[in-house]
Amino acid sequence: MKILLITGRLASDNVKEIAKQLKNVEADVLVLNYPIASLMTVDYIAEKLKELTLSEYDYILIPGLVSGDAKKIEEVTKVKTFKGTEDYRDIPLAVDALLKGLSLSYVLPADQILGKEKLKNIDEKLDEIEKEGNYAFEIDGLKIPRYPPPFRIFIEINASKDVNFILSEAKRVSSYVNVIVLGFPNGHEDIDEVKNKIIKLKDEGYIVGIDSSSTKELIEGAKSGADFIFNLNEENIEKLDVIKNHAFVIAPLSIENRAEVTLQIYKKAVEKGFEKLILDPILSPPIVGLVNSIIEYKKLRELTDAPMLMGILNATELIDADSVGVNALLTSIAGELGVGNLLIMDHNKTRWSSYEVNTATKMISIALKEKSLPKDLGIDLLILKDKKKVKDKIEEKEKYFEINEHIEPKRMDKGYVRIKVDDKIYLEWIGKERVKISGLDGLSIGRKLLEQVKDINNEHALYIGYELAKAEIALKIDKNYIQDEPLFKRGYYNIPPKDSKNEKK
Missing domain, CATH: 3.40.50 (Rossmann fold)
Structure with missing residues (x-):
């Protein structure tokens, strides 16, 4: 050729x-x-x-x-x-x-x-994995795996929030997760609220779980249509016998010998006629037992082929690190341990964990299927970094002007911009004209502004373009954007801080 x-x-x-x-x-x-x-x-x-x-x-x-x-x-x-x-x-x-x-x-x-x-190639592989999966039971069309691949993702949403917030959050993450779990806080005891919120979610077509320390709320949740009940333990098993036809996650209250205690509860539940059971010996947060809890998962997996669940939210929520890498690693650990069901949260610094874990489960599923490392699979979670650092060849470096200090603007227009980020970028020009523009593409917003306001000078246009680029990056990675403030407070190359606070531009 x-x-x-x-x-x-x-x-x-x-x-x-x-x-x-x-x-x-x-x-x-x-x-x-x-x-x-x-x-x-x-x-x-x-x-x-x-x-x-x-x-x-x-x-x-x-x-x-x-x-x-x-x-x-x-x-x-x-x-x-x-x-x-x-x-x-x-x-x-x-x-x-x-x-x-x-x-x-x-x-x-x-x-x-x-x-x-x-x-297309990835979708074909994932379809094949779904067909070949080893499943324990099925709830409303959702097959629960004994072992991964495939995985199932449960997301816990704060049930104390307004029902409209819960519905909007469920809709936001619905493309990435399988089950919406309403998590009610300790001490909550409002049967009507439980019933109302579960019915609302079921009416929207979601598969729903309920997590509550109240046995009454768990029973009412089941009667109102909840598909998964969190959690069956050594203290409430007798009372929850009345709803044993539902699916349960078993999680022990004991902090000692979790694998053994979880298995004991499981065996007792099976004897009492519970059939749809998922085992969760509970993942501990980093530094206060993470490694030991992983060992308990391994012990339990060696003792039974029942489906297992890992609440990786216990780690992502309790370490101040970007969630994307933490989620990817924990998903791979779950895959190695044979844990096919993952419980996550998706808010604040772990926002978009739903997308991250969804992508991670695809990567790990293919890697498990092909007995390969989770790299070079055609799918990845490289959001903030690239696989390879590509260096441009720079000729005659000594001829470049080197700037080591912050340069203040020399000329300003008779107007200024306010830029904010929410669901999109919002730019407002305040001057002789008053112009408001919104959109997702910072470059197009800037071009439209220059069409509308004819007398913006080059220096100001440069500034606006710089801020719009920051705003677009913030929007894409769901990061806070504050005009005139650095987008990243830390980095691998440190740019000297401004020697004085910029005036509003």
Whole structure:
């Protein structure tokens, strides 16, 4: 196979180096007299290629961000032409796809096509895992695994909150979790409230659990439609016999020999006619028993093939670290231990644990199925970091101006912006005109502002663009955004702090 790679002047050396490294294909690079490859158009490229004889090539790959339909180039050159990747570093991925017989796109960057292909492959693997799973019982169409894969995710929502809040939270996480668990605080004893909130969730079609220290509330919850009851223990087992047809999570009150005590409760429950049981010897928080509790899980797993649950919220909630890595690691530990059901929370610093654990369970399920490490699977949780650090080659570093202090603005407009982040970015310009713009794309918001307000000077436009970029990043990772304040208070490279507080801009 022979391929022609089209690029511009600035990226030419890098693309030529990539071309040399390509395997099982012969690749040539054509450098057009245009500085930035991504700013070219298909019409420009077609015009430059129309006089060339290119019949020796099987494919032409143009930069992924070139505007227009690559079919125009194909019509001129008579050579199959596709859009390549957005980043030249990923050209090998596009070439590899062509070698495998995959068809790329005339209008979409190859990244999007390859991404869809990866997702399709992952979905097929996960469907196969679901079909082959070892299940103990089924509740309302939800099959509970004895062992992973697959996994099931239970999320506990604070039941003392307003019912509308509970419903909105359930809707927010519904794509990522299997069961909504209403967690009522210790000492709560309001049967009517329990009944009302469970019925509301059931009416919306959710599979529901109830977690309460009150036996009365657990019984009322079951009668109102709750599918899972948290928790069956050594003290309430006799009273909960009246609702034994429901599914229960067994969690001991004892803090000693948890595996043994959990198994004793399980055996007693089975003798009394309880059938749908999940065992939870309870995960302890870091520093106060995490390792020992993991050992108890291992002991219990060796004693029974009953389904097990791990409340990983006990760790993610009680360590001040970004939840994404903690959730991924705990999910992998659960997978090794043979624990297929996970209980999580999703609020404050653990917000979006639902997404993180959902993705982690897919990764670990595929890794368990393929007996591989949870890496290079086509799915990952690399949100804040990249797998590899790619260093740009910087020529003549000594010729760059080096800035080691904060530079205050020299010119200001007769107006200023307020930028806030909620469900989207909200920008308000206050000056001669008053303009309000909202959206998800910071760059587009900035462009619309410049359309509406004609006399914003370059220095102020630079500032607004900088703040909008921060706002968009904050929105994407669900982080607090405060105008004029650093988005990250800590980092691996420290930028000296401002020597004075900025005036409102």
